[in-house]
Amino acid sequence: MGILKNLFTLGKSLLNQADEAIEEAQGVRMLEQHIRDAKAELDKAGKSRVDLLARVKLSNDKLSELRERKQYLESRAIEGMSKNIDAALLNEVAEEIARLENTITREAQVLDSLETSRNNIEKAVAITSQRINQFEQQLEVVKATEAMQRAQQAVTTSTVGATSNVTTAAESLKRLQTRQAERQAKLDAVAQLEKVADGRELEEKLAQAGVGTTGTSSAQAVLERLKLTQAL
Numbered sequence: 001m002g003i004l005k006n007l008f009t010l011g012k013s014l015l016n017q018a019d020e021a022i023e024e025a026q027g028v029r030m031l032e033q034h035i036r037d038a039k040a041e042l043d044k045a046g047k048s049r050v051d052l053l054a055r056v057k058l059s060n061d062k063l064s065e066l067r068e069r070k071q072y073l074e075s076r077a078i079e080g081m082s083k084n085i086d087a088a089l090l091n092e093v094a095e096e097i098a099r100l101e102n103t104i105t106r107e108a109q110v111l112d113s114l115e116t117s118r119n120n121i122e123k124a125v126a127i128t129s130q131r132i133n134q135f136e137q138q139l140e141v142v143k144a145t146e147a148m149q150r151a152q153q154a155v156t157t158s159t160v161g162a163t164s165n166v167t168t169a170a171e172s173l174k175r176l177q178t179r180q181a182e183r184q185a186k187l188d189a190v191a192q193l194e195k196v197a198d199g200r201e202l203e204e205k206l207a208q209a210g211v212g213t214t215g216t217s218s219a220q221a222v223l224e225r226l227k228l229t230q231a232l
Contacts, residue, residue: 028146031139038132045125052118059111066107070100 077093 028139028143031135031142035132035135035139038128038135042125042128042132045121045128049118049121049125052114052121056111056114056118059107059114063104063107063111066100066104070097070104073097073100 073093073096077090077097080090080093
């Protein structure tokens with residue numbers, strides 16, 4: 001029963017370890033999948049960032065052109081006013097300058113929004129990239145720790161199994177020795193009862209006390225017997 005109990009306990013322990021191993025392996029795979037998904041999203045963010053940078057550049061270029069055009073028309077208007085050119089022409093130039101100013105204002109707002117978005121996405125990309133690197137490093141640590149703990153667990157399981165086997169062997173040996181001692185005691189008791197039954201025990205006690213014959217022959221007894229025979 002002890003052996004069966006040990007085998008059952010060991011089997012249950014191995015099953016628990018197997019369940020834990022499966023769960024931990026699934027956890028590692030899930031972490032790896034999360035990292036892959038994060039990298040995929042980071043790639044998309046990187047492409048969006050490139051598009052955004054291109055739009056910022058285009059907006060900057062457009063704004064520069066508008067401002068240059070405005071400055072050019074302002075200088076021409078000032079020159080025309082100094083030369084007393086036609087008022088209608090000056091008014092037309094002034095209207096174009098006003099239109100350019102409004103366009104510049106709107107384009108500046110667009111550029112400001114684009115630059116804000118660019119800065120935000122650059123920060124997000126940098127933070128996400130850093131976190132992914134950290135997770136990858138931590139995942140490597142988890143894998144290394146898992147491998148080390150599995151090795152330790154294997155050693156511990158083997159040690160426990162060996163200790164259990166030694167203990168079981170010692171118990172079995174002790175039971176065998178006890179049964180042998182009990183059997184020998186029974187045999188001795190039976191022999192003693194046989195002596196009592198046929199009177200040998202009493203004769204042995206008398207012989208030990210020097211009374212009667214022991215049933216054994218000696219050289220002295222033989223010589224005495226021969227002397228008596230010679231005298232006759």
